[in-house]
Amino acid sequence: MKRFSTSFGVVKAVESANFQVRRGEIFGLVGESGSGKSTIGFMVVGIYKPTSGKIEFNGKDISMPARKRSKELKREMQIVFQDPASSLNPTKSVADIVALPLRTHKICNSKEEERTRVEELLDTVELPPQDFVLRRPRDLGGGERQAVAIARAIATKPSFIVLDEPTSALDVSIQAKILKVLVKLQRELNMSYLFITHDLSLMRNVASRVAVMYLGKIFEHAPTHVFFQNSQHPYTRMLLSSAPVLTEEEEALKPKEVKSTGEIPSSINPPPGCSFHTRCPFVMGICKTKEPKSVMTESEHYVACWLFVK
Amino acid sequence: MKRLLDVNNLRVGYKIYKGSSKVLNGLSFTVHEGEKVGIIGESGSGKTTAMRAILRVLASNAIVESGEISFKGKDILKINEKELTEIRRKNITMIFQDPTAALNPVFTAGDQLANVIKYSGIIEGKNIRNEDLKAKSLELLKDVALQDPERVLNSYPFQLSGGMKQRICIAMSLGTARDLLIADEPTTNLDVTIQDQVLHLMSKLVSERNLSVILISHALGTIRGITDRGCVMYAGDMIETAATGELFSNPLHPYTRGLLESCPKLTGGGFSKGIRGHVPDYLDPPSGCRFHPRCDHASDVCKREKPQFVGDSDSHLVACWLYNKR
Numbered sequence: 001m002k003r004f005s006t007s008f009g010v011v012k013a014v015e016s017a018n019f020q021v022r023r024g025e026i027f028g029l030v031g032e033s034g035s036g037k038s039t040i041g042f043m044v045v046g047i048y049k050p051t052s053g054k055i056e057f058n059g060k061d062i063s064m065p066a067r068k069r070s071k072e073l074k075r076e077m078q079i080v081f082q083d084p085a086s087s088l089n090p091t092k093s094v095a096d097i098v099a100l101p102l103r104t105h106k107i108c109n110s111k112e113e114e115r116t117r118v119e120e121l122l123d124t125v126e127l128p129p130q131d132f133v134l135r136r137p138r139d140l141g142g143g144e145r146q147a148v149a150i151a152r153a154i155a156t157k158p159s160f161i162v163l164d165e166p167t168s169a170l171d172v173s174i175q176a177k178i179l180k181v182l183v184k185l186q187r188e189l190n191m192s193y194l195f196i197t198h199d200l201s202l203m204r205n206v207a208s209r210v211a212v213m214y215l216g217k218i219f220e221h222a223p224t225h226v227f228f229q230n231s232q233h234p235y236t237r238m239l240l241s242s243a244p245v246l247t248e249e250e251e252a253l254k255p256k257e258v259k260s261t262g263e264i265p266s267s268i269n270p271p272p273g274c275s276f277h278t279r280c281p282f283v284m285g286i287c288k289t290k291e292p293k294s295v296m297t298e299s300e301h302y303v304a305c306w307l308f309v310k
Numbered sequence: 311m312k313r314l315l316d317v318n319n320l321r322v323g324y325k326i327y328k329g330s331s332k333v334l335n336g337l338s339f340t341v342h343e344g345e346k347v348g349i350i351g352e353s354g355s356g357k358t359t360a361m362r363a364i365l366r367v368l369a370s371n372a373i374v375e376s377g378e379i380s381f382k383g384k385d386i387l388k389i390n391e392k393e394l395t396e397i398r399r400k401n402i403t404m405i406f407q408d409p410t411a412a413l414n415p416v417f418t419a420g421d422q423l424a425n426v427i428k429y430s431g432i433i434e435g436k437n438i439r440n441e442d443l444k445a446k447s448l449e450l451l452k453d454v455a456l457q458d459p460e461r462v463l464n465s466y467p468f469q470l471s472g473g474m475k476q477r478i479c480i481a482m483s484l485g486t487a488r489d490l491l492i493a494d495e496p497t498t499n500l501d502v503t504i505q506d507q508v509l510h511l512m513s514k515l516v517s518e519r520n521l522s523v524i525l526i527s528h529a530l531g532t533i534r535g536i537t538d539r540g541c542v543m544y545a546g547d548m549i550e551t552a553a554t555g556e557l558f559s560n561p562l563h564p565y566t567r568g569l570l571e572s573c574p575k576l577t578g579g580g581f582s583k584g585i586r587g588h589v590p591d592y593l594d595p596p597s598g599c600r601f602h603p604r605c606d607h608a609s610d611v612c613k614r615e616k617p618q619f620v621g622d623s624d625s626h627l628v629a630c631w632l633y634n635k636r
Contacts, residue, residue, distance in 0.1 A: 032501035141588045171352040171528060176572040176584030183581075198502060201574040205581060228576065242506035243576060244531020246558055250576040260503040263473055 012267060013039040015216035016053075018294070021160070026186060026193040028207030028224070030200060030239070034264055036216040037196045038082075041162040044194060045079045057160070075105050078153040082165040084145035088137040094148050095133040098122065101155040121151040125181050143174035147181065154185060162194045167202070179206060200243045201250075204228055209300075212236050215267055215275040218294070222301040232303045234258055234280045257281075274306065282307055311342035314489060314522050315364070320377030322356075322363055323592070330373065331592035333359050335546040335600060336616070337377070341490065346516065346523045348537035348554065350530055350569070354589040356546040357526045358407075361492050363387075365404055366394060382489070399430050403483035407495040409475035413467040419478050420463030423447045430486035450485040451478070455511055473504040480508065484515050490522045497532060509536050530573055534558050542566045545590055545600040547616070552626035562628040564605050599631065607632055 014036040021027040031037040042048045044055060046066030055063045057077065066074060078101075081087040088097055098118045101107075108114040119129035125147040137145055146166060153161055166182065167175040183206060186193055195207055203210055204224060211221040212235065220233040231237055237255040245251055262279035265271055271278050277287040286306050294304040322334040333356045341347050351357045362368045364379055366386060379386040381397065389397075406412045414422060424443040427433060427450075433442055444463070451459035454477040467475055476496060483491055493512065497505040513536040516523050527533050533540055533554065540557040542550045542565065550563040561567045571582035587604040590596055596603050602612040611631050620634050621627040 032503065143588070172530070172572045173352065173569060173585035174588070176574075176581045177586075179574075179581050180583065199574070200502075201576045204576055204578050205574040225578075228578075238503055240576075242503045244502075244505075244529055244535055245576055246530055246534055246570060246573055247575065247577070248559075253576050260506045263471060263504060264501070 012216055012270065014043070014050075015270075017211075017213070017216070017218050019211050019218060019221060021192050021194055023159075023192055024186075024190045025208045026183075026195050026206050028203040028210040029194060029196045029213060030198065030203055030210060031213035032198055032239075032264060034215070034267060035213040036267075037213050038164050039216075040213075041079065041164045041194060041196050045077050045162050046074075047079075071105065075156045076158050077160045077162070078156065078158040079162040079164065080146070080149050080153050080166045083169050084142065084149045085137070085169075087149055088145060090137050092136070093133065094122070094127075094135050094137075094140075097137075097148060098151045098155055101152060105156050107156065117155070121155055122148075124154070124185065125151045126177070127151070141174070142170050143178055146170060146178055150178070150181065150185070154189065154191075157189070158191065160192045160194070162196070164196045165198070166195075168197065168199065175202075182206075200239060201245070212239065215264065215270050217275065217304065218302075219276070219305070220301075220303050221294070226298070226301050228253065230298075230301070231255070232297060232301070232308060233305050234282055234307070235276050238279070274304075311345065313340055314343045314345075314382065315341040316378075316380040317360070317364070318378045318380070320360065320363060320379065321375040322359055322368070322377075323373050323375060324369070325371045325373060326593075329593050332595055333546045333592050334363070334377075335595065337543075337546060337548055338619075339541055339548050339551065341522050341524060343489075344520050344522055345539060346513070346525065346537040348533035348540045349524060349526045349543055350528070350533050350540060351526075351543035352528055352569075352589060354545075355543045357543055358494055359546075360543075361404065361494055361524065361526060364492065365398060365402060367404075399486075401487070401489040402492065403487040403490075404492040404494065405476075405479050405483045405496045407498055409472060409479045409499070410467065412479050413475055415467050417466075418463065419465055419467065419470065420444070420447055423450065423463070423478065423482060426482045426486055432486055446485070450481040453484070453515060454478075454481045455507070456481075473500055473508065476500060476508060477511075480512060480515075484512070484519070484521075487519075487521055490524070491516060492524045492526075494526045495528070496525070498527070498529070505532070512536070530558075530570065542569070545595065546592070547600055547629065548619075549601065549630065550628045551619075556626055560626075562626070562633060563630050564607055564632070565601050599629075 049065045122129040237258040274287045320337040540554045568585040599612045602608040619627040
């Protein structure tokens with residue numbers, strides 16, 4: 001659980017979220033703005049400390065802020081932020097930006113070794129080193145900047161990366177390229193990703209398991225193919241039916257019975273019971289008073305909705 | 311169908327510190343009466359510049375080099391301020407991308423809406439009573455499916471969510487447009503479920519009032535959802551136009567194809583490789599077809615000469631040398 005105090009009161013950004021990211025998998029976290037998906041990502045890498053609850057990594061409790069974590073742990077976990085324009089130091093060259101984690105973690109023994117490693121890293125994210133080492137973030141396009149951010153994240157050979165909307169600031173033609181690089185790296189280096197996005201179509205193509213969040217809670221959670229063929233939570237179905245699509249085949253996948261209505265309520269004062277009941281077309285009496293527990297409806301498929309509680 | 315808006319060979323550039331950029335490179339397109347046209351293009355392709363040129367609200371460093379924008383037979387670029395004001399009041403309205411920036415933070419939504427209604431002259435007569443203005447405002451807000459319109463009228467923009475603000479902007483534009491509505495990325499800042507609601511609402515209201523629409527977006531799915539005809543823009547040129555269904559099922563231009571392939575699909579299937587390179591520098595744009603440095607099919611003629619629109623019929627046109635047999 002994560003709470004923030006604001007001048008309006010206490011915001012429960014993440015109220016309850018249970019999930020595991022397995023070794024070597026891409027775990028997708030989907031939600032609209034204000035659902036708390038980024039807050040989860042930030043807690044995992046230690047930017048925020050959970051108010052209560054536990055985060056474990058390789059069996060060890062890591063529910064503490066980054067400054068209290070061991071250097072080794074910080075080397076293992078990295079993050080790529082949404083907006084590469086603000087996550088790269090504008091005064092440094094690309095070479096310096098990518099070399100910083102190498103220096104912090106004393107990975108290279110000599111200047112030469114560092115230079116070769118930086119060039120190698122730029123190569124893996126498909127930026128020709130000779131053209132890029134001396135350039136500064138302002139001279140790069142959005143996609144190139146994000147590629148630099150990725151090179152920096154993989155510099156320490158982490159086993160786990162949080163990707164917080166890594167392509168939502170990019171154009172589609174550039175997005176495809178960056179995603180290709182990310183997926184390729186994940187396979188080659190056998191890393192795990194916590195992939196945070198609001199784009200369901202994107203999720204379909206990268207993640208092996210997907211969880212949907214709404215107002216700080218995980219509503220549904222399933223392997224990707226199950227999730228897209230047999231989604232059950234009314235909110236998931238609303239998200240799917242709202243997704244803009246390009247082909248008839250995709251249109252056929254969209255649920256027809258749930259039309260998008262209403263807006264996300266404020267997380268300062270969320271509705272009682274199931275927080276989705278104000279927008280749900282299937283709302284029942286119990287939804288307004290009691291919060292549903294997550295139940296398993298089929299193998300590895302969890303849904304938190306009274307419709308599925310027997 | 312009668313032609314409402316004809317943009318012909320429009321060239322617009324910007325004067326900047328490093329020289330003068332050439333953004334719109336002889337842009338031409340047409341909007342018919344009652345037609346919903348979608349303009350697709352990535353960031354930096356000149357979509358917004360083109361729309362701002364139509365209303366003559368370009369930035370002060372913009373230079374319109376040549377071209378004509380004929381609206382109902384009048385060339386917007388040549389008419390005087392008075393006529394232009396009339397067109398802005400009564401004929402063409404625009405919804406901007408960022409509703410937070412489009413609304414004035416120090417006036418209530420009601421005040422701003424009332425002002426727009428007064429200015430547009432949709433209520434006849436010299437002395438408009440405040441009650442009439444309020445009644446009309448409420449009516450417009452109800453049209454855009456805002457709950458509790460009374461409260462919204464008395465709210466300042468910061469008290470409203472992004473979706474609500476954009477609905478107010480839509481109410482302003484829809485309520486006062488008589489011919490053409492220009493919507494510049496109206497849902498880019500909104501969440502998907504809200505985007506879906508806003509787009510369907512816009513589409514419904516526009517059909518009811520028989521307005522023409524230009525919807526600009528870089529999200530191809532939104533264009534496919536609600537428009538009749540799609541136009542694809544690249545680096546200041548219109549490169550393909552067709553009925554929306556046809557454009558998405560049978561794209562011809564290599565750029566359009568690349569763009570469609572780049573989009574991840576709900577049905578899965580992985581990713582394409584995207585399109586290499588990026589939108590050119592407008593200070594020194596490529597010669598000939600501006601897409602040639604990124605195109606896998608580029609030949610010598612592409613570098614020399616800009617391709618003109620060709621097609622079997624008027625319905626599907628493409629500007630590419632692959633289809634231009636000479």
